[in-house]
Amino acid sequence: MSGLIGLIGYPLGHSLSPVFQQVALDYYGLKFKYELWPTPSSGLPSLVSKIREFGYLGANVTIPHKIDIMPLIDEIDDVAKTIGAVNTIVNKDEKLVGYNTDAFGFLKPLLELTNFDPDGARVLLLGAGGAARSACYALLNAGVRHLILANRTLSNAEKLASQSQRFLKDPKNAKVSLVTLSDTKLNSYVSSADLIINATSIGMRHSNFDQESLLTTKQISQDTLVYDLVYNPRETQLLRNAKEAGARTLEGIPMLVYQGAKSFELWFEKKAPIDVMMHAC
Numbered sequence: 001m002s003g004l005i006g007l008i009g010y011p012l013g014h015s016l017s018p019v020f021q022q023v024a025l026d027y028y029g030l031k032f033k034y035e036l037w038p039t040p041s042s043g044l045p046s047l048v049s050k051i052r053e054f055g056y057l058g059a060n061v062t063i064p065h066k067i068d069i070m071p072l073i074d075e076i077d078d079v080a081k082t083i084g085a086v087n088t089i090v091n092k093d094e095k096l097v098g099y100n101t102d103a104f105g106f107l108k109p110l111l112e113l114t115n116f117d118p119d120g121a122r123v124l125l126l127g128a129g130g131a132a133r134s135a136c137y138a139l140l141n142a143g144v145r146h147l148i149l150a151n152r153t154l155s156n157a158e159k160l161a162s163q164s165q166r167f168l169k170d171p172k173n174a175k176v177s178l179v180t181l182s183d184t185k186l187n188s189y190v191s192s193a194d195l196i197i198n199a200t201s202i203g204m205r206h207s208n209f210d211q212e213s214l215l216t217t218k219q220i221s222q223d224t225l226v227y228d229l230v231y232n233p234r235e236t237q238l239l240r241n242a243k244e245a246g247a248r249t250l251e252g253i254p255m256l257v258y259q260g261a262k263s264f265e266l267w268f269e270k271k272a273p274i275d276v277m278m279h280a281c
């Protein structure tokens with residue numbers, strides 16, 4: 001098995017994955033290198049062939065290939081199948097197997113770092129893209145009672161809501177509501193939520209809305225936990241507003257590290273050195 005693992009996506013820019021994955025490899029003295037493999041859509045089939053040909057241990061997969069990679073690999077585990085996206089490939093016994101560690105990466109910091117119990121909770125999820133999909137799966141499987149999907153484009157929220165029926169262990173136990181970001185009903189959902197998650201791109205560095213927040217300080221209740229999946233910058237305007245409102249907050253870096261840690265464990269069947277990985281970011 002050749003000593004390479006890579007991140008497949010396009011464009012990749014300055015990804016943090018090589019940083020925290022490499023420290024984990026070095027921690028165990030593993031003779032592997034984690035690389036960036038920027039790949040436009042047209043190059044995806046040949047990259048997958050190269051992984052097979054050279055026997056690379058595996059890869060992480062990010063935007064825009066998490067769905068398109070699925071027909072190119074040999075097996076897909078049940079969680080990835082249900083979510084409909086693969087972010088990790090393991091090359092084992094000459095088979096490429098696809099996994100999804102995003103949902104795990106999303107949930108683990110909530111449980112470990114904030115002690116938030118999703119069971120029976122009322123949760124407002126802002127966004128309906130790829131990150132929201134993994135969050136939705138994780139939340140419904142963890143027993144959330146009422147999940148409100150709020151998105152700029154209603155049709156995308158509708159798509160996620162219809163997909164979420166597949167995510168539910170027991171559809172009778174959870175309610176899923178939909179709202180647009182401009183709907184006046186949003187305010188009451190914001191003030192009554194136990195947990196609010198930003199899974200939109202608002203607040204992202206190098207975007208046109210890096211200083212913006214979907215919610216103001218006044219809207220946020222001090223009893224709410226606010227989780228921003230945006231990890232660059234670490235402290236977004238939404239998190240600053242939430243802190244000013246007296247609410248608890250959780251930033252996006254731990255999700256990034258935990259999803260990567262789970263990938264590491266799938267590749268090496270060793271416990272990922274979480275503290276070392278977190279410290280590297």
Ligand code: NAP
Nearest residue numbers: 127128129130131152153156199200201229230252255256
């Ligand atoms: P995506 O699939 O492209 O989805 C983007 C979402 O943002 C959609 O819901 C979109 O709404 C919304 N949006 C975009 N521009 C907007 C605007 N101007 N106003 C309101 N809503 C807007 O992206 P993604 O992969 O889900 O990523 C979303 C965010 O999560 C990014 O900031 C990403 O960095 C972060 N993320 C973090 C982690 C982590 O490990 N912490 C992992 C994955 C993603 P429409 O449907 O209306 O277009």
